[in-house]
Amino acid sequence: MGRREDICDCRIIHEERIKAARQGALANGEIERMAELFKACADANRLRILWALRQGEMCVCDLAALLEVSESAVSHQLRLLRTLRLVRNRREGVVLYYRLDDEHIEHLIQVALTHSREERP
Amino acid sequence: MGRREDICDCRIIHEERIKAARQGALANGEIERMAELFKACADANRLRILWALRQGEMCVCDLAALLEVSESAVSHQLRLLRTLRLVRNRREGVVLYYRLDDEHIEHLIQVALTHSREERP
DNA sequence: ATATTTTATGAAAAGTTGCTCATATAATCA
DNA sequence: TGATTATATGAGCAACTTTTCATAAAATAT
Numbered sequence: 001m002g003r004r005e006d007i008c009d010c011r012i013i014h015e016e017r018i019k020a021a022r023q024g025a026l027a028n029g030e031i032e033r034m035a036e037l038f039k040a041c042a043d044a045n046r047l048r049i050l051w052a053l054r055q056g057e058m059c060v061c062d063l064a065a066l067l068e069v070s071e072s073a074v075s076h077q078l079r080l081l082r083t084l085r086l087v088r089n090r091r092e093g094v095v096l097y098y099r100l101d102d103e104h105i106e107h108l109i110q111v112a113l114t115h116s117r118e119e120r121p
Numbered sequence: 122m123g124r125r126e127d128i129c130d131c132r133i134i135h136e137e138r139i140k141a142a143r144q145g146a147l148a149n150g151e152i153e154r155m156a157e158l159f160k161a162c163a164d165a166n167r168l169r170i171l172w173a174l175r176q177g178e179m180c181v182c183d184l185a186a187l188l189e190v191s192e193s194a195v196s197h198q199l200r201l202l203r204t205l206r207l208v209r210n211r212r213e214g215v216v217l218y219y220r221l222d223d224e225h226i227e228h229l230i231q232v233a234l235t236h237s238r239e240e241r242p
Numbered sequence: 243a244t245a246t247t248t249t250a251t252g253a254a255a256a257g258t259t260g261c262t263c264a265t266a267t268a269a270t271c272a
Numbered sequence: 273t274g275a276t277t278a279t280a281t282g283a284g285c286a287a288c289t290t291t292t293c294a295t296a297a298a299a300t301a302t
Contacts, residue, residue, distance in 0.1 A: 013180055013182050013183060013216065013278090014179065014180065014183050017176075017177065017179050017183055018179075018183050018186055018187050020176055020177075021173040021176060021179065021183075021187050022187065024172075024173070024175075024176055025169070025172065025173070025187075026169075026172060026234075030234070030237070030238075031165050031168050031169055031172070032165055033237045034162075034168055034230070034233050034234055034237045035162075035163055035164055035165045035168055036237075037233050037236060037237045038159050038160075038162040038163035038168070038233060039159075039163040039289095041155075041156075041159040041163075042156055042159035042160040042162075042163040043156060043289090043290080044152050044153055044156045045290090047152050047155055047156050047159070048146070048147075048152055051145075051146065051147060051152070052142040052145070052146070054145075055138075055141055055142060055145050056138065056141075058135065058138050058139075058142065059134055059135065059248080059249090060248070060249055060250090061134050061248070061249085062134060062135050062138055062139050062142075065139055066139050066142050066143065066146075069291085070291080070292075070293095071248080071249070071250095072249090072250085072251090072291080072292070072293080073290075073291055073292080074249095075249060075250055075251085076250085076251085076290075076291075077290085078249095078250095079250075079251085080289095091298090091299085093247095093248090093299060093300070094246095094247055094248045094249075094298075094299050094300065095134065095247095095248065095249085095299095096248080096249065096250095104232075104235075104236040104239065105236070107232060107236075108229075108232050108233060108236055109155070111225075111228060111229050111232050112155050112158050112159060112229060113147075113151070113155055114225075115158060115225040115226070115228075115229055116151070116154045116155045116157075116158050117151075118225065134248090160259095164259085164260080166260090180278080180279090181278070181279055181280090182278070182279085190261085191261080191262075191263095192278080192279070192280095193261080193262070193263080193279090193280085193281090194260075194261055194262080195279095196278095196279060196280055196281080197260070197261080197280085197281085198260085199279095199280095200280075200281080212268090212269085214269060214270070214278090215268075215269050215270065215276095215277055215278045215279080216269095216277095216278065216279085217278075217279065217280095
């Protein structure tokens, strides 16, 4: 008892499958980065922001008005999205205009939307 | 002061854009469902499970061994994935075999992977 | 310079998630 | 029947997120 492997306390039923899964597995860093990307999209307010920015750039104040939340809250969410490179901004005087960082995000959201719409009754 | 609209305490700078965004906006329920789908994928262990199941079905014990976490933890995660219809199971005696519920999930993950790989330096 | 405006940020409160541990259930076996 | 095996589930806790509140910073105007 206490060997490194047996986190699973019942006999391993399909060693072959586990071996295969281990070989097909992604590197740890890759899984983490994917999870981060999904996390960025895993919040209704952030999704609303990303969805709105498809149509063109908007400033913090616009987004706050659209989502009906405080500017501070939007700003925090934008920081997260900026850090993860989903959005990018451009300053014009006092105003910061945010836009999507690239088209991939739009694609990802479209796929998710299609999937969630096709969900069973 | 106190009108319904001014959650945003600075003047609304681009009413046109807000109006446009409101028209293009998704229904609330739709945003929530999309967020749920993203949430389901927004965890490294759940992603590992989904990624592994691409190759074929596995039982709880297999997955626990693969991820090196407790069976209880895997079972909780599987329940979440089941509830959100990302996985489905089949009983054979005492053993429950889990598999992806449909091919959309695989597609979604592939898009995310591609995107996260193409991220800038 | 000072005041004003828009946005950013840090800290703490409020809310959510993911794990563990103990217990329950469902199928099988003796 | 009772015992065993594989999995499910509920409660509780630790870790993390999201919002709020107060304050700071950057650009502009006076």
